Amino acid sequence: MEKVVEAEGSDEGKFEETGLETSNFVLSSPKNVTDPVVYKLVRVDGNGRLVPATDDELMEVEGLLENEKRETHIVADTGQALGCISNEVSPSGMPQLESSEGLSQSENTEADTEKLSAYLEETVPSGAKNSSDDHVTQSGRVGECLKPLDGPLEGGSSTSTGCISSKPDFSKLKGEICLDNLSIKELHEVFKATFGRDTTVKDKLWLKRRIAMGLTNSCDVSATTFVIKDNKLVKKDNEDGFNNVNLGAGKEHLAVAVEYNEDLLNNLSSQIDEHQTTSEVRLGNNVVENNFASEDLAADQRAAKRVRKPTKRYIEELSEAESKEYSGRSIASTKSIGFRPLSSKAHARPARNVSLEGRTVITRLDSLGGFGIQVPCVYRIRRSRPRKNVTALLKFHPSGMGMTATFIKKGFDVHGSQMDNGSMNKVLEAKSTPEQAPEQFVAESKKETTPTDMGQNMGLKYVDPSGDTSDDNVVTVPTAKGGIRRKHHRAWTLSEVMKLVDGVSKYGAGRWSEIKRLAFASYSYRTSVDLKDKWRNLLKASFAQTPTDKGANSRKHPSMPIPASILLRVRELAEMQAQASLPNLSTGKLSACGGGSVNETRPGYL
DNA sequence: GTTAGGG
DNA sequence: CCCTAAC
Structure with missing residues (x-):
């Protein structure tokens, strides 16, 4: 049910500041939306609700969140708040309003905020308070174009408060984008924002398609009328139906998509490129016309491909029990080999044990089905014991999995951050054929002994471990049967x-x-x-x-x-x-x- | 799901 | 710390 919004880097602390502990608007996310990375990683549930903590984490503040856990949705679609007030209200009422304004108004001064707040107050009758899961009012705005977004991207410092941004600064776009009304020039801008580069193509139709594809990762883009919502393409005509469900997530998803594409162009490794390109061609995803700038086309395909939705199987492997809460619409990072930067950012240490590090998205180059496909790997910090019986999920493609394991492991070893034990263990299991076991064991025990000894030596000094609940130690122990057994140890303080x-x-x-x-x-x-x-x-x-x-x-x-x-x-x-x-x-x-x-x-x- | 006990 | 039987 809950999804995790992972705010990256600099804003990580803000969640706490905003009152994760003091109040209920858990989701009031970063106010400083100017930070380009803020919205990079997002987890959203089917209702567009954003929840910044995993179940485990929520448990810790159970007392505080008990009631809100279900009804409290963070107003993800705050981007709309400017014109369209989201009327989500927490059971308690006001806190939500505050948070929502915090999100949407980031750039604006308090004056605006207050106004908005007032507006919100009257717009949302108290009677609506308890409506638990509806995003009632959102549909009203669906048709609108160019909703300003608190630019998480390049142009981040948008100062416009209304929907009247004259310039189609794509970075300000919200969950809905209507490209129809844009001029070619504007489309070019959008294109640039989307793919991080200019294009010479003059064809409006083509531009629209490309942009739409880039944003929605869809290869089936009607060149006529469409609205992009939440990374999905929505026919404008349908908009009033029931497809506003995911509206809330729009902003984040878009942000991710765009940034993603930027990254792509900056960090392309040639190897990946080849794989990607080929795979795309083979997959027949380039329904796009070939008669236009070929270079653009290729690059675009790559870009579009980057946000390719992971295969179902892969999601299963990674999310297991989370499948309910995870829509699988994760956005892949661009770096498959050199994902270190992203990873380290994503794993920026949370301020406290109520951490927000729900998941990190990294990618790998896998060879599933013979295609070079970049697949996002999703991590989620797990503090309890690793789950069992995960091996079954990994036995499909030994080589591919082994590769993955290596990647993941390396990535984590490098910056020695906390890691998801579940994933880690899965990795180990995947590799743990008898022959491979020895090396693996050595590597792991090395990591293991240090922290353990430290913990024990600290003994009397008493270091309260509640703060670092996420860095479990994992060690593998060889068993008589030739397999290895996982074991994590945490010294008692x-x-x-x-x-x-x-x-x-x-x-x-x-x-x-x-x-x-x-x-x-x-x-x-x-x-x-x-x-x-x-x-x-x-x-x-x-x-x-x-x-x-x-x-x-x-x-x-x-x-x-x-x-x-x-x-x-x-x-x-x-x-x-x-x-x-x-x-x-x-x-x-x-x-x-x-x-x-x-x-x-x-x-x-x- | 918890608890007790062996490994 | 893991595993399993028993409740």
């Missing part, structure tokens, strides 16, 4: 242990899910099983060493820095639990052990 002990004392040992929910709400990577295991280990430790050797710190293993005080408490709790459950068994294992340390037992503690 002192604070976690303390929380655990607290939780046990409050809720009792055995109620792990309770403890996890209440005391470990912010530690999404600790499952109830983890708690249980850890407690078991703590018990072992506390009963093993304390009676005689109380120097818990004098242990030989630097990896076991649990202070004696905690162990003591563990033991006390253990005894209590034992007493509670086995009141009359004097021969119980625990009571027997506890007998040796009677002096430390404080009855009534809790």
Whole structure:
């Protein structure tokens, strides 16, 4: 249901600023729309709603978002707000309005904002508040042309507030574009904005088609009347129907598309080009006339091709359970080999654990079906354990997949950012034929040991891990069967242990899910099983060493820095639990052990 | 889905 | 930390 809007780079922090935690307009995205990269990566759901956090992430602010999670849509189509007020209102009312204006008005001053706000207030009767999922008013504007967009692109600094931009600065276009009314000159501008270069073609029809194709990635573009919405082509006549569903996403998608194309032209690697071109030809996607500037044509095809929709299968591989929420309309990056820049940007560290790094889109050059097709890879940070049984999805095209794996892995190794464990593991599994396993293992364990040791050495220093919940460590462990098993390890910090002990004392040992929910709400990577295991280990430790050797710190293993005080408490709790459950068994294992340390037992503690 | 216990 | 049986 939810999609993630990934604001890149500089604006990442803004989400939080805007109140992810303080209020409900989770989606109030970056105000600084001038930043060209802001809208590069977007995830939108079927309703055009934008949600900046994954399910996991939402869980963390559950308390705050509980109610809004469903009804709160971020007003994605704020671009329209100038003339057409989106009447989406959160259950609570006002916050949404603010956010929407923030989006659409980016450039404008507060004065405008206030006006708009007022306008919004009256336009949206309070009665409409609870209408949960409708974008009622949007259709009103559908027919209009040249909706100004808060230019995420080159011309970013649009100052126009109305729909009256005289110049068809394409960068300002919103989800809907009507090319019909444009002059050739204007079309040229649009073309340039779309493909990042000029064209010499004078044919209006051709231009329109090219632009439309570039924007919609469609090869079936009517040269007559059409409106581009949300990367899709919509016949103008139909516009009043039900196709306004995705309107909200229009701006972002367009932005992506355009930027994408720019990137393309700047970064084309010759190899990719060849592949792309050929594949296109073979795919018969160039329904376009060949009688015009051939150079343009080729380049255009490439450009259009870049935004090619990924194959269904590939989406499945990548999104698995997310398929519901992910429409698959992702836009590919232009860099297949050198995607480093994009990637690093996209993975800019979130300010806090309520991170927005939903997904990153990178591409690879794959050989699916013998074509050189660039396919977007979608990442999503996953903090919980990797999913299982993903291998089945990868067994199709071994070579292709292996390639992918390499690409992905390299990419991540390079900038050592957090990664989606799910994907990573998938990758590993894909490659993990017995022969390949050894190398893989080496590489991975290298990565693994460092962070682990660090974490353990930090031990007493207590570094609250809640801030870096996304960088799980992944290690593969060879198994007897010749396969490798994934294993990620995260050292328990002192604070976690303390929380655990607290939780046990409050809720009792055995109620792990309770403890996890209440005391470990912010530690999404600790499952109830983890708690249980850890407690078991703590018990072992506390009963093993304390009676005689109380120097818990004098242990030989630097990896076991649990202070004696905690162990003591563990033991006390253990005894209590034992007493509670086995009141009359004097021969119980625990009571027997506890007998040796009677002096430390404080009855009534809790 | 949770919990307990073995590996 | 993983796996699985049992609830």
